[in-house]
Amino acid sequence: MRIAVLDNDRSQSDLICQVLGSVGHTCHGYQTAKDTLHHLRKDSYDMLILDWQVVDLGAAEVLRRAREKLPDAAPVMFLTTSSGEDDIVAGLDAGADDYMIKPLRRGELVARVQALLRRAYPAQNGAEQLQFGQYLFETRPGRLLMDGTVLDVTQKEFALALLFFRNIGRPLSRAYIHEAVWVKESAVPSRTMDTHVSRVRNKLVLKPENGYRLVPVYSYGYRLEKLGG
Numbered sequence: 278m279r280i281a282v283l284d285n286d287r288s289q290s291d292l293i294c295q296v297l298g299s300v301g302h303t304c305h306g307y308q309t310a311k312d313t314l315h316h317l318r319k320d321s322y323d324m325l326i327l328d329w330q331v332v333d334l335g336a337a338e339v340l341r342r343a344r345e346k347l348p349d350a351a352p353v354m355f356l357t358t359s360s361g362e363d364d365i366v367a368g369l370d371a372g373a374d375d376y377m378i379k380p381l382r383r384g385e386l387v388a389r390v391q392a393l394l395r396r397a398y399p400a401q402n403g404a405e406q407l408q409f410g411q412y413l414f415e416t417r418p419g420r421l422l423m424d425g426t427v428l429d430v431t432q433k434e435f436a437l438a439l440l441f442f443r444n445i446g447r448p449l450s451r452a453y454i455h456e457a458v459w460v461k462e463s464a465v466p467s468r469t470m471d472t473h474v475s476r477v478r479n480k481l482v483l484k485p486e487n488g489y490r491l492v493p494v495y496s497y498g499y500r501l502e503k504l505g506g
Contacts, residue, residue, distance in 0.1 A: 278302050278303070278323040278324060278394055278398070279302070279303045279304075279305075279320075279321060279322045279323050279324075279453065279456065279457075280294075280297055280302050280303070280304045280305075280322065280323065280324045280325070280326060280390070281304075281305055281307065281313060281316065281317060281322045281324070281325050281326070282294060282304060282305065282306045282307065282325075282326045282327075283306075283307050283308075283309075283310065283313040283325070283326070283327040283328060283331060283339065284306065284307075284308070284326075284327070284328040284331075284356065285308055285309075285328060285330070285331060285332050286308075286328075287306070287308055289328070289379075289381075290306030290307065290308065291306055292381075293306065293326060293381070293386065294306050296383050296386055296387060297386070297387070297390060300387055300391070302390075303456050305322075309331075309332075309333050310331050310333050310334035310338075310339045311333060311334070313325075313327070313339070313343070314339070314342050314343065314346070317343055317346040317347065318346050319450070320450050320452055320453060321348075321444075321447070321448075321449055321450055321453040322347060322351065323348065323351055323394070323397075323398070324351055324352050324353070324354075324390070324393065324394060324397070325343050325347060325351065325352075325353045325354075326353075326354050326355070326356065326390075327339060327340070327343075327353070327354075327355050327356070328355070328356045328357075329355045329356060329357040329364055329367075329368055329376075330357070330358065336355065336368070336371070337367065337368075337371040340353060340355075340368075340371045340372055340373060341371070341372070344372060348447060350397045350398060351397060352374040352375070352393035352394065352396070352397045353372065353373045353374055354373060354374060354375045354376060354377065354389065354390070354393060355368045355373045355376050355377075356376070356377050356378075356379055356381070357376060357377075357378055357379065358378070358379045359378070374393055375389055375393055377389060398443075405417045407439070407442070407443075409442045409445075410488070411423055411424045412438075412442065412481065413425075414435070414438075414439050414442070416439070419432055419435045420435075421435055421438060421481075423481060423482075428480055428481065429480070430476075430477075430480055433458060433459075433473055434473060434476055434477050434480065436457070436458045437454070437458050437473055437474065437477050438477045438481055440454065440457050440458060441477070441491065441499070441501035442501065444501070445501050445502070445503050446500070446501070446502060446503065447500065448494045448497055448498060448499070448500045449498045449499055449500065450497055450498040451467070451470065451497070451498045452498075453498065454470060454498060454499065455470065458473075474491065474499055477491070478491045483501065485504055488503065488504050488505060489501060489502065489503055489504065490502040490504060
């Protein structure tokens, strides 16, 4: 999952990203509220972790603005140096899902983040079969069936199709698609991604007559739309 971290202390955000990266998440650290909100608007994130003592904008206001840019299900966890009740109540009242008190303990950080993500995205955790209408994704062998018929897709096409179905209706940026599907391949030509998207569209028949539309989002990326519901 992609996680944004806002902490004025660069070493703290780097540590959080190192810990969460070690368990498979993609993490980006920011030092100002302005920079964080800019990237939340530009890119797709699945979770936000923020320092409640952020300096350039009140944390409650950061949280309010971030909620407008994050997916509805995205959890938010805040960090505080105070164990006093006022800060904790203020954070939870502002809409945060959980909190941690600094200094952070690595094991607890991973456990809390994983628990929040499991609750927020139950379909993405450990399921060997994921059903979306006529499409069945078998994640362990990487097999895709449409109306019971196995489709001839490559590993990349399978990953790309599953990414779109897990995010129906949500615009996905090219950067997000690149990190999710091509992972450690740093230089992927734009036309390579476009070719893979086109193949997924054709092989899965993602067309209006079949109830779906896979469309480009100008200067951003792609979105899979489910029609009629």
